[in-house]
Amino acid sequence: MGSRGAAADGRVVWAIDLGGTNTKVGLVAADGRIVARGVLATRHERGGDAWCDEVVSALREAAGRCGVSEDAVEAMGVGAPGPLNAKEGVLTNPMPNLPGWQGYPICAALRARTGKPVFLDNDANCAGLAEHWAGAGRGVSDLIVLTLGTGIGSGVVAGGRLLHGAGGNAGELGHISINFRGPRCACGSRGCIELYACSSAVTSRYRRKLRKAGRPLTGSAAITAEGVFAAAEAGDEAAQETYREVGERLGMAIASMVHAFNPEMVVLAGGMAGAAKLLLGPVRRVVRERTYPEHHTGLRIEASELGEMAGLLGAARLALVAGQEGAAG
């Protein structure tokens, strides 16, 4: 592959998906093709600068491996855990994923090492960008992407543009409450949907059912959301009921979101999207029951098509769009 042959228009960017455990890095072409990629252990305890050094050499190595000269790389995009300050390129409070990284100026640090413009957004917004660009939401101008995992994040595309809000923290849809007298949440509210539909909500709901039924909790400390999914697939009724109830709660929150944003599509993404098969039925039923016909007619609720590559692709898209708009961060 020639140094200018990476994409039809020759544009390539470096993309980084920074997670608490692993960091994905890649070289991505303007048509959405991942030209090269790799995964590093994040090892956050050594701090941001050491991480930057390692990431930059992995990115250089990836470009070299594909015969792309460093000069041809236009920009860098980074997806990271929020909250963060995208405009200033700083991780403000990436807890609990990256303890000790509060206030780390990630964009400046990467720019100093590469000379490239660097663009930052939170990982859920990157997932939203990716689904809009190259996933289930291609061509959809009003789109909600929910990332279901240890928490619930989201990226909202409204009128074809990612919604940021006044401080860059719009789309915290995990903190839509469905019950103002419900359990207390870290955000200060009660009954946030994150508490009813994250992965630990699946396991604790399942454990309660086992206990109630007098079934043994053998190894229950190790029960995971994936394990409950596997049990449901194998015919375990308590596990099936667990996912149905979680899907119904999620549907109730999505009904509020649908009244707020009137999207054309809602995409279930993130680690728990693998259970979409069990979640989509109850989610769709409850959303249909709990919204006006003007809001649910034509609304599609689907599972992500991009899987674990969504964050990396979204980070790339961030850099490609910003480059096109001429806004260098």
Added chain:
Amino acid sequence: MGSRGAAADGRVVWAIDLGGTNTKVGLVAADGRIVARGVLATRHERGGDAWCDEVVSALREAAGRCGVSEDAVEAMGVGAPGPLNAKEGVLTNPMPNLPGWQGYPICAALRARTGKPVFLDNDANCAGLAEHWAGAGRGVSDLIVLTLGTGIGSGVVAGGRLLHGAGGNAGELGHISINFRGPRCACGSRGCIELYACSSAVTSRYRRKLRKAGRPLTGSAAITAEGVFAAAEAGDEAAQETYREVGERLGMAIASMVHAFNPEMVVLAGGMAGAAKLLLGPVRRVVRERTYPEHHTGLRIEASELGEMAGLLGAARLALVAGQEGAAG
């Protein structure tokens, strides 16, 4: 006033604020000045065409009175009860305000009578536009305007633009649920904030308190939200408690909205905004308690400055902006 002297740049539009009882009409300059205005009884029972005839002659009369030639009027803007199809200029289902007007092609009917381009949006979106243009939210690019009255409507400005969603029905924030097991709503959901914080919620909550306290319900059928406000102002503790509780419920829904949109400002508008004095305290307290610091730091929650003129001004703004963008509906 000369025919071209209505505004600095000479641009004037006709504006219409169609309500179930009254219709406000006006001639508005590009700087937000209402050059002339009037009010007609809507009398919806005679149908849309008769209403159009009367409105158009009132608008012509207003222009003539100010010495503005009809040719100088650039366009018309209409705010009307939703749901409606703004793109096609049709009132789809304006119930219960305008029974019998379902499907009425209001834009085509007005255009046929005047030859002007006509722009339509729902009344809450018009209130949002007006507050953004000339009210409490001047210069604020991320803004939520809630119209509190017999129902709760809203207009959401995100990144400086009114949010419409896929079908033009975004911003139905009255149907953010705060309680998934709460009372049934017309939208199909349960526990929508509209049920806890509209004017009839104020009166029924107050009546329950009177009954519980063994106080006489004399004339209670005629109790209005304004009456409860007056009682609260006069020192009636049950009335004060009523507004405090309604404000707290409203704050709980606004906390969800703030996580979703991360606005810089929330404006309480509509008929009940007169009680903002009693509502703002509990609303602000609950929103501060129930959102992340990133979301509530710097957030302003204020009462509308425009009062009953918001709808008319927003309709004018609709026509002025559309005219500038060259998009004629």
